[in-house]
Amino acid sequence: MSDKTPPSEMRYAVLPNRMPAIPVEKMTEAQKAVAAEIAAGPRGKVEGPYWPILRSPGFARSVQKVGAYYRYECPLDRRINEMAALIAARSWSQQFEWDVHILQALQAGLKSEVAQAIAEGRRPDHMAQDETVLYDFCAELLATRGVSDATYAKTVAQFSESGVIDILGILGYYTMLAMIMNVSRTSLLDGHRLPLDPLPLRLRSLESNPLRE
Numbered sequence: 001m002s003d004k005t006p007p008s009e010m011r012y013a014v015l016p017n018r019m020p021a022i023p024v025e026k027m028t029e030a031q032k033a034v035a036a037e038i039a040a041g042p043r044g045k046v047e048g049p050y051w052p053i054l055r056s057p058g059f060a061r062s063v064q065k066v067g068a069y070y071r072y073e074c075p076l077d078r079r080i081n082e083m084a085a086l087i088a089a090r091s092w093s094q095q096f097e098w099d100v101h102i103l104q105a106l107q108a109g110l111k112s113e114v115a116q117a118i119a120e121g122r123r124p125d126h127m128a129q130d131e132t133v134l135y136d137f138c139a140e141l142l143a144t145r146g147v148s149d150a151t152y153a154k155t156v157a158q159f160s161e162s163g164v165i166d167i168l169g170i171l172g173y174y175t176m177l178a179m180i181m182n183v184s185r186t187s188l189l190d191g192h193r194l195p196l197d198p199l200p201l202r203l204r205s206l207e208s209n210p211l212r213e
C-alpha cells in the first residue's frame with residue numbers, strides 16, 4: 001500500500017480488567033493493612049498496578065517502598081526519571097503506565113516532541129545531552145540486554161555510578177509494573193483514551209492520545 005492510499009478503519013474492544021479493585025469487605029486483614037500503608041503515604045490511595053499487586057500483600061508492602069523511592073526520593077532529575085519511565089512503558093506498550101507518566105514527564109520539562117517520538121517507537125531528535133545519554137543507554141539495554149563499554153562510560157560520566165543504578169532501577173521497576181498490568185489488564189483511569197498505538201506502527205487508533213491533549 002502506498003503512502004497515498006487512505007487508511008482503512010477497524011473497530012476493537014478493550015478487554016476487561018482481570019484484577020480490579022478489591023472491595024474492602026473482601027480484603028484479607030493483611031491486604032487491609034498494606035492498603036492502609038499505601039493510602040497513608042505520598043500516593044494517598046491504592047490505584048493502578050497496586051490493585052493487582054495487593055493480591056500478594058507481602059510483595060505489595062515491599063514493592064511500594066521501591067516505587068515510593070523512585071517517585072518521591074530519587075535524586076535523578078525528575079525529567080530524566082520520567083523519561084526513563086516512558087521508555088519502559090513504551091517498550092511494553094503499557095497504557096496505564098504511559099497515561100500516568102506522560103503528564104508528569106511534560107510537567108518536569110520533557111519536550112512534547114521527544115515524548116511523541118518515544119510513543120512512536122523512534123529515536124527522538126533534538127534531545128538535551130542528558131536525554132540523549134539516557135535514551136541511548138536504555139535503548140541499547142532493552143535491545144541487547146546489556147550495554148557496551150562506550151555506552152556505559154558515557155552514562156557514568158553523565159549520571160555517575162549511582163545514577164546508572166537508579167536508571168536501571170527505574171527501568172526494572174516500571175518493567176515489572178508493566179508486566180503485572182499487561183497480564184492483569186489494568187484499566188485506565190475513568191474516561192481516559194488509550195494513549196499508545198501498537199508497535200510496529202501498522203495500526204493507528206483513531207482516538208490514541210499519547211500527550212494527553
